Amino acid sequence: MIRLRSVSKEYERRTILDALDLQVDAGEFVFLTGPSGAGKTTLLRMLYAAEHPTEGEVWVAGRRIDEMVRAQLPLLRRKIGVIFQDFKLLRRKTVLENITFVLRIHGIAPREAHRRSMKVLRRLGLQNRQAAFPDALSGGEQQRVAIARALAYQPRLILADEPTGNLDADLASELLSLLCDINYQGATVLVATHDHAILESIPARTLVLHQGQIHYDGMWPP
Amino acid sequence: MIRHAFAEGLIVLRERAVVSVILAFALGVPIAFAGVGLTLQHWLGPVADLSGQKSSVAVLLHPQMESGERRRWIAEIAIDHPRWTVSEVSSSDLAERLQRWFPYLEDLINSGDAALPSLVEILTDNPDSVTVLEGRAEVLAIGPRSSIQQTLGRVARGLALIVGVVSFVLLAVAVLLAAVWVHLELYRHSDEVIIMRLVGATEGTIRGPFLVAVAIPGLVAGILSVVGSLVTVSGLSQLASALGLSAMSIPASVLAGQLAAGVFLPLLAAVVTLARYAADATEG
Ligand SMILES: Nc1ncnc2c1ncn2[C@@H]1O[C@H](COP(=O)(O)OP(=O)(O)OP(=O)(O)O)[C@@H](O)[C@H]1O
Numbered sequence: 001m002i003r004l005r006s007v008s009k010e011y012e013r014r015t016i017l018d019a020l021d022l023q024v025d026a027g028e029f030v031f032l033t034g035p036s037g038a039g040k041t042t043l044l045r046m047l048y049a050a051e052h053p054t055e056g057e058v059w060v061a062g063r064r065i066d067e068m069v070r071a072q073l074p075l076l077r078r079k080i081g082v083i084f085q086d087f088k089l090l091r092r093k094t095v096l097e098n099i100t101f102v103l104r105i106h107g108i109a110p111r112e113a114h115r116r117s118m119k120v121l122r123r124l125g126l127q128n129r130q131a132a133f134p135d136a137l138s139g140g141e142q143q144r145v146a147i148a149r150a151l152a153y154q155p156r157l158i159l160a161d162e163p164t165g166n167l168d169a170d171l172a173s174e175l176l177s178l179l180c181d182i183n184y185q186g187a188t189v190l191v192a193t194h195d196h197a198i199l200e201s202i203p204a205r206t207l208v209l210h211q212g213q214i215h216y217d218g219m220w221p222p
Numbered sequence: 223m224i225r226h227a228f229a230e231g232l233i234v235l236r237e238r239a240v241v242s243v244i245l246a247f248a249l250g251v252p253i254a255f256a257g258v259g260l261t262l263q264h265w266l267g268p269v270a271d272l273s274g275q276k277s278s279v280a281v282l283l284h285p286q287m288e289s290g291e292r293r294r295w296i297a298e299i300a301i302d303h304p305r306w307t308v309s310e311v312s313s314s315d316l317a318e319r320l321q322r323w324f325p326y327l328e329d330l331i332n333s334g335d336a337a338l339p340s341l342v343e344i345l346t347d348n349p350d351s352v353t354v355l356e357g358r359a360e361v362l363a364i365g366p367r368s369s370i371q372q373t374l375g376r377v378a379r380g381l382a383l384i385v386g387v388v389s390f391v392l393l394a395v396a397v398l399l400a401a402v403w404v405h406l407e408l409y410r411h412s413d414e415v416i417i418m419r420l421v422g423a424t425e426g427t428i429r430g431p432f433l434v435a436v437a438i439p440g441l442v443a444g445i446l447s448v449v450g451s452l453v454t455v456s457g458l459s460q461l462a463s464a465l466g467l468s469a470m471s472i473p474a475s476v477l478a479g480q481l482a483a484g485v486f487l488p489l490l491a492a493v494v495t496l497a498r499y500a501a502d503a504t505e506g
């Protein structure tokens with residue numbers, strides 16, 4: 001599903017990722033962790049072509065994406081559900097509209113888009129907030145809208161960047177079991193986090209990013 | 223996604239109502255102006271010499287001349303004077319011109335009772351050279367060497383130039399206004415555009431609302447210009463009638479052109495602006 005081949009990334013001559021190799025197979029559940037500034041977000045951004053590697057190849061779903069032209073990006077991004085660290089909600093749209101919008105992009109008819117949006121909002125406990133605008137929501141609520149949006153169209157690959165950063169322990173573990181469910185149904189899930197409680201809560205393949213390298217790649221807790 | 227484009231485009235219009243009204247007027251006024259100018263040209267066409275290259279001198283022949291005789295005579299002088307372009311004005315053409323200036327003669331002309339003399343027109347660089355025909359038996363009269371047609375033609379050309387330049391400049395300003403507005407809206411919405419790109423929206427989905435937001439004021443501008451020019455022309459037409467001249471009307475093609483210009487000029491400006499800036503302004 002994901003393959004990086006000696007991928008390097010520099011910002012203004014500062015090396016963030018250093019000749020990284022990585023393979024994630026379809027159906028895997030993987031944690032990506034490491035200290036703040038280690039490059040977790042940068043790595044995820046490369047997987048949906050919002051960032052280009054300075055060197056190396058990035059493959060997602062069997063296609064090399066670091067060389068994709070702009071016109072091919074929408075199709076790639078529709079295959080991936082991204083939960084952004086900073087949510088990236090449309091501020092001029094309501095919670096419900098934020099979700100129906102992506103479903104409409106996927107060519108789903110308005111009625112069906114509405115039905116599915118309500119379903120995913122209920123699943124995340126947001127059914128009472130559907131008419132609110134993102135600015136009127138708490139951080140945790142915004143985070144759950146971002147999650148709902150990424151799950152609404154049932155992507156085969158989910159990239160979650162600190163999805164529990166604003167959630168309390170209960171909500172965090174609820175979200176985690178939701179992601180596990182989705183993974184169980186066949187989706188590949190990659191979760192970037194530095195929340196140790198989460199890492200300890202379920203045994204899963206864990207990548208530790210440190211100083212541009214993958215320091216540890218294996219089950220955690222061991 | 224067309225519905226989405228309309229819904230979003232209307233939101234932009236509602237948020238920027240004043241700008242869109244200004245844009246509609248800025249586009250509508252010069253288009254109306256140009257439409258009235260074209261109508262005047264159209265109206266003057268049959269009676270004014272709009273080409274302005276050579277002078278045209280009218281030569282009236284005796285009405286008793288037979289058509290064969292007349293044709294032979296015309297062929298002869300065309301050979302004798304290779305620098306002239308000699309042409310016979312058909313009687314229907316002549317009747318139309320007469321009616322244009324003397325509408326009250328319509329009944330007389332159409333009744334067929336009045337035998338119209340044959341009219342020959344000579345196009346030449348040197349109108350004075352036509353005087354050699356004076357005194358020929360076939361020639362009834364030679365028209366003035368600087369005809370009302372040429373005077374009118376000069377006036378019409380001057381008018382066309384002024385109307386053309388003024389409406390072009392105003393229209394260019396309006397189109398530029400549309401382009402600048404789209405550019406500003408693009409920046410105002412750049413956060414949203416970035417997010418839309420990241421969740422897989424195509425360029426069509428992203429740009430559609432901006433196109434709708436200029437096409438609607440454009441359509442209003444087209445309608446405004448049609449109404450404006452219809453009113454103006456009807457006023458001019460009444461004036462012409464009061465002066466005993468024939469009525470004026472806007473050709474349907476001009477009206478269609480006004481509507482099309484209203485919609486497509488700002489749309490074109492928007493398409494070009496988006497093509498130039500949509501990608502850089504909102505790099506995800
Ligand atoms: N656009 C950019 N320009 C310059 N430097 C950048 C840019 N984006 C990220 N960086 C730098 O790259 C490094 C890695 O950033 P990144 O956001 O990937 O870290 P992270 O592991 O996600 O951290 P956190 O856990 O705090 O979210 C940081 O030092 C950051 O300053």
Ligand SMILES: [Mg+2]
Nearest residue numbers: 040041085161
């Ligand atoms: Mg990060």
